[in-house]
Amino acid sequence: MPDATPPEEIALMRRICARDQSALAALYDQYAGIVYGITMRVLQNTTLAEEATQDTFMKIWKRAEDWDAERGKLVTWVLTIARYTAIDRLRKEQRQSPWTAIGLDDLLNALSSSGPVDSERFFDAQVLQRLIRQLPDDRIKVIELAFFRGMSHSEIAEFLQEPLGTVKSRIRQGLFDLKALWLQSQE
């Protein structure tokens, strides 16, 4: 199992829970690069990505007590908030309907709920990257459009000019396959 969150980051989160503003500055120094990387990937606009980066850390400040070190890695929690925040901003900028299919609370709860295998709460990002590369390109593409652009099935179908059923099938089968590959890698 990959290492869980380092003790010094757990200590930082405790300080944030105690409303120590210097701790949020320290967490920013640690995570600003990947948070901004995610928000830029989603928004593809410097100004919007900068604002989404600040919004992400303000959410972290306000929700720090929700994170449980024993139920998930801090980096996953932070990146989930960053991606959700950026997609929410993107849809507002595009005057699209809010990204209501799954709320941030649901998403964070999902990440921290018990998986069937203990190690699944601590997926190794490098292993996952390697496994994702084994998926067919058309499945990766539809998943990424949902994951990074907040597109629904039908929006992806329209964007790619593909039948809706095909898009649904690729998303479903892509994640089924990723799960199967992951389980194989753990044997």
Added chain:
Amino acid sequence: MMNDDQSRQPTTPHNAACDELRDLLPAYVIGATTAEEAARVHELLAICPELESDIATYAGLSEGFAADVQAIQPAAHVRGGLLARLAEEEAAAYPAQPQAPAAPTLVTKAIKPKRGRRSSSWWWIAAAAAVVLLLATNALWLARVGDVQSQLTTLQQEQQELLTVLADPDVARIALHSTADQTTPLATVLWNPHNNEAILYTDALPALDSDHAYQLWVIGAQGPVSAGIFHTSASGTSFHAFAPREDMDAYQAVGISVEPASGSDQPTTNPLALGELPTTT
């Protein structure tokens, strides 16, 4: 390749619902379902609660797509803007209380022990009175604290914006001395009475193990109130910004104690450093 079809059971209403849920969950987790489909997921989860764990699995797996995102350092103003926004929101959430009438001197201010905290609060009451004695030894330290701001600027470049806020001629400089000998300077607090923002700077506190943290307290008539926990570097330095909830006149002293890493509601150990706040009369 294997897929979840292998886990499908003979058709019953329950199994059919679970199969439908298995089909929807991957898209649900990455946000590709419509609001109607998401509502259906919630309905089906009530029928097939055993599949709730699949949500965590797919959520964790899908985060792998974020793993190859290139880290990009944002411009410096993003950090400054964040910290300014944080300070502003915190100040709005915890506004300073109306200024209480100031007592003429520290020694005339009664410090009441907090109910139910007798075991450790007696020390803090005595300590608040003892800080008067520190006045006699402050001359040397007062000569040094004039340089504190420039030292901070050098050592803590990232705190430039906060220092700018505190660079006010009326900023109070409070020296915290060791309670062991009442002479060794251990820390300095710079407190701006106009915006009620303050910073603590230390250069002589040893780093603690991961199970413990230093905790700063502001001590007023109601006893010590936490002003946050902080850690020091290997060289003993630390920079801790805090925003006291009440004006400076509401307090008589500041102190530092060693507490569990997550901090304490009230001090659980004797203070290792104390400093008296100046009176405004």
